[in-house]
Amino acid sequence: MTASANPAVESFHTQHAPFGAFASFSIGLVGSPGGFGQSLRGAGRQNVYVGYRTADRGALWQMLPFFRPPQSNEVAFTGADPGNSVAPSGFEMLEPARYERTLGWASDTWRAESGRFGFSLLSPFSQLPDPATLSRTAARFALAPVVTGWIEFDNRTGKTPVELMFGVGELDRLQRPVQDAGLDLPGFAVGPDFGYATARSSAVGQRLGFDVFAPKFRDYRGVHVIGGESALTFAVPAGQRKRFPLVLGFYQGADVTTGIPVRYAYAQFFKNLEDVLAHGLANRAKYEKIAAQRDRELARAKLDADQKFLVAQAAHSYLGSTELLWYKGKPLWVVNEGEYRMMNTFDLTVDQLFWELEWTPWAVRNVLDQFVDRYSYTDKIVAGGKLVPGGISFTHDMGVLNHFTPAGHSSYECDHLHGCFSHMTMEQLLNWVLCAVTYAEKTGDVKWLRRRQSVLLACAESMRRRDNPDPKKRDGVMKHDSARCGLDGSEITTYDSLDVSLGQARNNLYLSVKTLGAWVLLEQAFKRLGLKDDSAAARATADLLAKTVATKFEPDTQSFPAVFEKGNRSRIIPAVEGFVYPLYLGIKGATDRKGRFAALFDLLSKHLCGILQPGVCLDGKSGGWKMSSTSTNTWFSKIAISQHVVRELFPEAMTDAARAADRVHADWQRRPGCGEHAMCDQINSETGVTCGSRYYPRGVTTILWLRE
């Protein structure tokens, strides 16, 4: 692992991903391969060759450090002793100090030779209407499984020609010229699955063989198809500045999923990989324009450089996890859960909500409908050791690695457990309510909300029953576990892998405040639907719950306990997470510090001021935010939400130390401890090394920062 080499060096993979293709071209980790990856749980394993050759560098190729010099596969053919295999030479690996990398919101650019050499990959994204409504042309543009980019050199002051190189290499899967599949462009592909190309030009050379630096064997057209390592070269004459386009494409045309066997949406609009590559090249200017616009927007945002980096890196990993399928003539939306590859994990949907409502609001509705139609269930709950009717809820996810699990069941949740892998019935129930109402309020899609009115009402009833089946005994807090856990199990929250302070659902501070947020939203939604009584009842429950939570405050410590049971005294930041929804929707009554929840706000303010301190919820060693005072496992995407809520609602808690953590959080992600796996979520707050949730989409909660 490169991580150990020099942990302070900026070194991280970034996923360069088309929208909805569950595919990435990953590069950036110093000294490491990457490249094309289809539905992987981490970066690919291809050598990536990017560099240039000038006369003043002794004619050695100057290469970005994104490959490991392969032992040539030549010996497998020549029968020679592998010990005598000559590794490629003729190049120098650029040390990180010799190049500069700039990650934009939709671009990633490397510069060297005082900026004269440049290489950039773009992954533009923009506001996309429901794909079901798109014209064929618009669909091709929006859904093309393509990443564009360019490579350039400013040789205006040069006296000799300069050569540029872009290529990839992998011995397990060989490459072939894209021309061989009828596309008259320079470029190479692996099977029908992925590849790259550039525009036709006399300046372009093609290399395919055992060694891209010194191809020994050339066939009638100058390549060796059995070689496995390929590159395009580009000649820049002395006295000129030249930029060459690059297109990287993916394609899977057949059913890719099981359980529900479906294809990618893009397969409706593209014939094959060559179609994708040709389209990408023809439309590259339009893609570049969008990428540049996104880059400008982020550059102009009122965020510090560390925050901007985090926003940019998060967007890239999110895109790499998106998967737009096509089922019975309609879009089917999936976000895969990073390294775990669980599909539409509801815990992520509710957090990525803020991102998706900006760019693809129909995706939120799509997932909510999937949850109702296939992944809802009605359970019983355990009350006094007996099973009594519970209510509707939703599964944790819809399957894993392109397998849709059977209706009503997730891939994750198991029975008879108290910790990780148990059921999250209450959590997912809240998630549906929060997503549904936030979607409808933000987009104004009251028509959809009305169509789902009965679900919303069932959710409210289900929430109440999980407090107490007996209306007279209710205080707003969830206290009854789903019978799906079994009599010997209990529900967990999304924070399952932290310590018990956040793991248990019953009597949980985080979940209680999230429940409060849900009731506030239900109050709003029922009002919108003209359901006055239900709205009033929701409001009353919210008020009751706020009061109940307030009673849990510990006067001695001036804090809330994480769990209202067994003398728990963990301190948690997500105590305020539940307020992000009313805050996002601008529900003033519920977010006014002097309004109906003033008493609770005052206590939460004390709580936050007390815990956002070094040694409590700021890590004593690193200074990073810790979700829980008693766990060194902290989650970046959740930090981002909390930061937003704290800065907006509880600014008094933002001490200098709390503010300084932006740098810490960014360093975690851009150093090899996380950077090996692109965006990471679960991080050891002492070391900055990821401990789970690698290659992860959820960092896009950072989009909330752009609202501040």
Add this chain to the structure above:
Amino acid sequence: MTASANPAVESFHTQHAPFGAFASFSIGLVGSPGGFGQSLRGAGRQNVYVGYRTADRGALWQMLPFFRPPQSNEVAFTGADPGNSVAPSGFEMLEPARYERTLGWASDTWRAESGRFGFSLLSPFSQLPDPATLSRTAARFALAPVVTGWIEFDNRTGKTPVELMFGVGELDRLQRPVQDAGLDLPGFAVGPDFGYATARSSAVGQRLGFDVFAPKFRDYRGVHVIGGESALTFAVPAGQRKRFPLVLGFYQGADVTTGIPVRYAYAQFFKNLEDVLAHGLANRAKYEKIAAQRDRELARAKLDADQKFLVAQAAHSYLGSTELLWYKGKPLWVVNEGEYRMMNTFDLTVDQLFWELEWTPWAVRNVLDQFVDRYSYTDKIVAGGKLVPGGISFTHDMGVLNHFTPAGHSSYECDHLHGCFSHMTMEQLLNWVLCAVTYAEKTGDVKWLRRRQSVLLACAESMRRRDNPDPKKRDGVMKHDSARCGLDGSEITTYDSLDVSLGQARNNLYLSVKTLGAWVLLEQAFKRLGLKDDSAAARATADLLAKTVATKFEPDTQSFPAVFEKGNRSRIIPAVEGFVYPLYLGIKGATDRKGRFAALFDLLSKHLCGILQPGVCLDGKSGGWKMSSTSTNTWFSKIAISQHVVRELFPEAMTDAARAADRVHADWQRRPGCGEHAMCDQINSETGVTCGSRYYPRGVTTILWLRE
């Protein structure tokens, strides 16, 4: 690599492969994973769990050593320190001494506990008519991408129940119950691509999770879909003997090739993986019957145990390289070249000919037609430094790793070379002639031969011109290189990776005798076609060539030089390879020691008697056959052909030392030096370690032995 652990232990992977699916389930190498592999260049990387648990073994699972205990992936979810990850326990890995393995022609069986435990995988093959002519039912039976097998325990003397296990595990690609795709059987699959199942039975249990030995987490149906490791368990009550069926299936439904984009033939007859698994299970008895028949045939053959092993192992690797595609309503046959995965390498076609004429003669014709229709070309040749018309020939191969190269060009051949990767124009020209005539004579398909009569005539003319463009100067030996090599290159033979003794085509002993064989066959074919003049001319050329070769004999050494140039004094066994074709076809006149080639036979006999000696063409250290006296790189498939020719035509050369080598050759293949890669072809004759051509189909030349 396990190879270094104990090189003397019997330890080898075997490919268990359906016909024509370019897929294998590989297991057998001690201490190594294997499992399902689709179009790979070596064994898969899955843990394979096969074992049993009895009370008298302390209830520990007794496992065949075909997996590496995985660090549980649980920690990736729980955020725990990977250092604290608990590797699976509750099992013992069986030492090789504790089990017995029997490889049959179409089966591979492991026994332990004095034979009470048994596990077997079957890969039946049989004489198959042209798939274009098969009924749907027959096609489904013949082309099903399925491997069947069984697992059993004889617990008749047991006092407690016994459990059996079969499973696989891989973290990169997770598994799912096959039921979820609508097949009501116990079993698991990876995506839509491959999987395994058994028959429904109350004795069968299903495990899917992080750890098959002690699944900690179970969902509503007892599995954990995110886990990545799966197994079926089978209960055998005390007092009973029980055998349970296993089916292992593959499926790829979309186009798998580029250049010519086509699908597997089986995709015409099977809907998906579940269809394959259900079919395999329903038809297992029929498949078992065929496998048993093949096993019996080999067992009864007049071969020693080492030879039988070699015949059996070869058949398995051959099947794993076969690929039957379906193009415009007709079969398109490909054999992939082992680790190189070049398609229909003609050097292999001509050797696998003897196998394919037994089981799938239409496959030979299919490839010959492909060579004519897409992979033939007409070149010029170099004569006196000038380019003059050459004639028809054929490419070395048709592409690589499912990519069909452009018409008229191989993936392998490059220009301007003298050694490896140069053109093989003369070699492939001979290969077409030899395959075409052998096919037509063996099958009696004169109709096809007549359709290809013009090609055959063009081949004869092309052969003559490569001798000398001037008919008056001809002596039968190829002396002019194809202009495809360039003026600075020269043709090579198939023995490219051996030393120059076999590499150069021009004035080459091996190629001259092979040319002689081709003229003998052309004489026969032209006669069959009623082309009397051409037949007579072919006969005359054969006689001329035989005389020419005889003049190359060195009276001082009583041997032939490998190359009739530059004082070469290497000694080669394939001096007699070219006689295998007339021998196979029973062309008496050409194989009678006292017939028309008597003089040449006498000299070749002296040659063979002189070189089949330790230190010359029997390796001084190992005793194995060496193709060339001056190279330690020897090729098993070619040894097998030579052995056949020597035993049949030159029995006087079979000394005890030459005969004893069967054991050596078998040990090479069944020890880790080769065994890691199933059947290997290029082997270091001193060490027995493979130096190329791994996972290789060509060992089926051993089928010639069954004719002795």
